Amino acid sequence: MASVKRLRALLADTSKIVVCxxxxxxxxxRIALNAGFECLYMTGAGTTMSRLGMPDLGIATLNDMRDNAGMIASLDRKIPLIADADTGYGGALMVGRTTEQYIQAGVAALHLEDQVVNKRCGHLKNKELVDEDVFLTRIRAAVNARAQAEGDIVIIARTDALQSLGFDAAVSRLKAAVAIGADVAFLEGFTSKEEGRRVCQELSPTPVLLNMVAGGVTPNFTVQEAQDFGFRIIIFPAFALGPVYQTVAKAAKYLKENGDLPKSDAESAAEFSPKALFTVVGLRESMEFDVAAGGKMYSNGV
Structure with missing residues (x-):
């Protein structure tokens, strides 16, 4: 529960914004942890693409998401992980089970949305919503499951209602979710900075999350702008997806056309040696642990 306590402490400090x-x-x-971030966000779209090789269209299951979230959360139990939980993967019983499973996996926060179970990315068109009562049933199920569990988790209520129902109806859904126990509000897909300012004002003092999707429908905010507008959490889902796609696609094209990998200078080659890459994911710590336990395999290095 250390990471949940840490996240709640970060949210309680109104002078800061949580950057994920x-x-x-x-x-x-590991790359993000090594850079010193205080909180991470597990993207559902990225999980679906990396684990299943498929688009974010409600294809990933609870097991897919929980297992991935649990692995990421285990890398550093002090650092909070906020994880996408989509629609909760079913009715009230399944939402409750999802919440319990995320708590057991060490996730610090999850967000639940009001799309139908066969959902789609929040920055695509023609999203279908459930009735407000169904959405609130999901939130209530998560709140009740949290109360029964031997643990804690921050519950983030997300609505995709802006596109089809308008700003007032979307904010009304979020206010209702907060009233029954959600800790953070998340208005997905707003298209102007003024709407961003308004949602923070309308929901104050409830913390509001900003989903900063590169190339999405929401205008770009820097971290400082988001804080100035009143947001308390900002997530960057495509932080790694974009650079990985661009770099690997370029390398794949070069290899296909030239039968070799792109040449790099000596410094770059050293940076991407097997040992250097293993160090990123804990080589040194693993060796030290083995030696401390009396192991001999790594006593002379690798």
């Missing part, structure tokens, strides 16, 4: 790079596997999580 979007990660989707062990390597991207």
């Amino acid at each position: 790079p979007g990660v989707y596997d062990g390597l991207t999580a």
Whole structure:
């Protein structure tokens, strides 16, 4: 529960904003941890792409998401992980089970949305919503499951209602969710900075999360702008997805056309040696642990 307490403490400090790079596997999580971020975000789209090789269309299951979130959360139990939980993967019983499973996996916060179970990325068109009563049933199920569990988790209520129902209806859904126990509000897909300012004002003092999707429908905010507008959490889901796609696609094209990998200078080659990459994901710590336990395999290094 240390990470949940840490996240609640960060949210209680109104002078700061929680900045979360979007990660989707062990390597991207380690890179973000090594950079010194105080909180991570597990992107559902990235999890679906990396684990299943498929688009974010409600295809990933609870098991897919929980297992990935649990692995990422285990890398550093002190650092909070906020994880996408989509629609909760079913009715009230399944939402309750999802909440319990995320708590057991060491996740510090999850967000639940009001799309139908066959959902789609919040920055795509023609999203379908459930009735407000169904959405609130999901939130209530998560709140009740948290109360029964031997643990804690921050519950983030997300609505995708802005696109089809308008700003007032979307904010009304979020206010209702907060009234029954959600800790943080998340208005997805707003299209102007003024709407961002308004949602923070309307929901104050409840913390509001900003989803900063590169190339999405929401205008770009820097971290400082987001804080100035009143947001308390900002997530960058495509933090790793974009650079990985661009770099690997370029390398794949070069290899296909030239039968070799792109040449790099000596400094870059050393940076990407097997040992250097293993160090990113804990080589040194693993060796030290083995030696401390009396192991001999790594006493002379690798």
